[in-house]
Amino acid sequence: MSVMWHALQATPLLWLAVTLLVFEGADQLSKRSNRHPLCHPVLLATPVLIAILLTTRTPYPLYAQHTAMLGFLLGPATVGLAVPLWRNRALVRRAAGPLLLALFAGSLTAILSVTGIVWAFGGSAQILATVAPRSVTTPVAMALAAQLGGIPALAAVVVLIAGVFGAMIATPLLDALRLRDYRVRGFAAGVAAHGFGTARAFQVTEIGGTFAGIGMALNAAMTALLLTLWAVL
Amino acid sequence: MAWGTAMIAAIATLLLCQLLGEGIHLLTGLPLPGAVIGMFLLLGWLLLRPGERPTLVQVSAWLTAHLSVMFVPAAVGLIEEGPVLAKNGVAIVLATLVSTLLTMVVTALVFHWALTRAERKA
Numbered sequence: 001m002s003v004m005w006h007a008l009q010a011t012p013l014l015w016l017a018v019t020l021l022v023f024e025g026a027d028q029l030s031k032r033s034n035r036h037p038l039c040h041p042v043l044l045a046t047p048v049l050i051a052i053l054l055t056t057r058t059p060y061p062l063y064a065q066h067t068a069m070l071g072f073l074l075g076p077a078t079v080g081l082a083v084p085l086w087r088n089r090a091l092v093r094r095a096a097g098p099l100l101l102a103l104f105a106g107s108l109t110a111i112l113s114v115t116g117i118v119w120a121f122g123g124s125a126q127i128l129a130t131v132a133p134r135s136v137t138t139p140v141a142m143a144l145a146a147q148l149g150g151i152p153a154l155a156a157v158v159v160l161i162a163g164v165f166g167a168m169i170a171t172p173l174l175d176a177l178r179l180r181d182y183r184v185r186g187f188a189a190g191v192a193a194h195g196f197g198t199a200r201a202f203q204v205t206e207i208g209g210t211f212a213g214i215g216m217a218l219n220a221a222m223t224a225l226l227l228t229l230w231a232v233l
Numbered sequence: 234m235a236w237g238t239a240m241i242a243a244i245a246t247l248l249l250c251q252l253l254g255e256g257i258h259l260l261t262g263l264p265l266p267g268a269v270i271g272m273f274l275l276l277g278w279l280l281l282r283p284g285e286r287p288t289l290v291q292v293s294a295w296l297t298a299h300l301s302v303m304f305v306p307a308a309v310g311l312i313e314e315g316p317v318l319a320k321n322g323v324a325i326v327l328a329t330l331v332s333t334l335l336t337m338v339v340t341a342l343v344f345h346w347a348l349t350r351a352e353r354k355a
Contacts, residue, residue: 080293
């Protein structure tokens, strides 16, 4: 038994299979909840996988090494964010001025508010670098956190929390602000809550979802540029 | 058949952009992650070379649709961050919630204001 276990631990097969199976189970539950943000598959799958690693006494570096293929795909996925921007270039061009102004204001608010609060609580430079990219889509946030000297794993979770919360408050918050233009509502959801905001916006209207997708992609670029500028200065 | 090669070409395009991005990152020391530079390169290339690219659209949409599973291994990495979480967990969660709310309000209000102004002028 122990010999077999060691043999299985030697290749990526075991942990890739376990990860995909647990994720698939979590995804089924998420579907059954009608995609409620609190039932996001990552939110359900992560604690289960952590428990499995702890009970089998598997060191995280081994798990990480064997599941690296999945993380590798985040790179090409990031590059691919250019495609929806290119497809919607006519929409972007038509509202370019207001879009860029709102994007700049939103991106700056995201960075300054999250780092400001963490700093007020006495967070170290490492923690500030981890939370700074909190409003952008996970692959970009992880890459930026790594670049700035933060903790990519924690950045992924921070982004997840922002997404869950953002998707939950979008409708009541934007109703309270009496904003009825779905371009505005979608864009704000995408800038503040990346993929989660975009998924939520698509549940409501097509145009809102499209603008949320534009907001998510533009904000990935804007936040990367702002944080880079910050790192250089 | 054509489908198969178009698919490979689309994947190769994404990887090539990322590779060039990483190259630029390493050569210039530009603190942008290589994949983000790759995103700008792909956007520039798409804008400069007009034409429909149905397969590239499909491949990148597929990748975006499955982002969640790709960052599970990273999220499991929290297993090693116990001390950091114990020390900063509350501040991080609070800051994230407040920041998400503020960002949504500011983005929505600025966009609404600027759109109304621009469309009144037009």
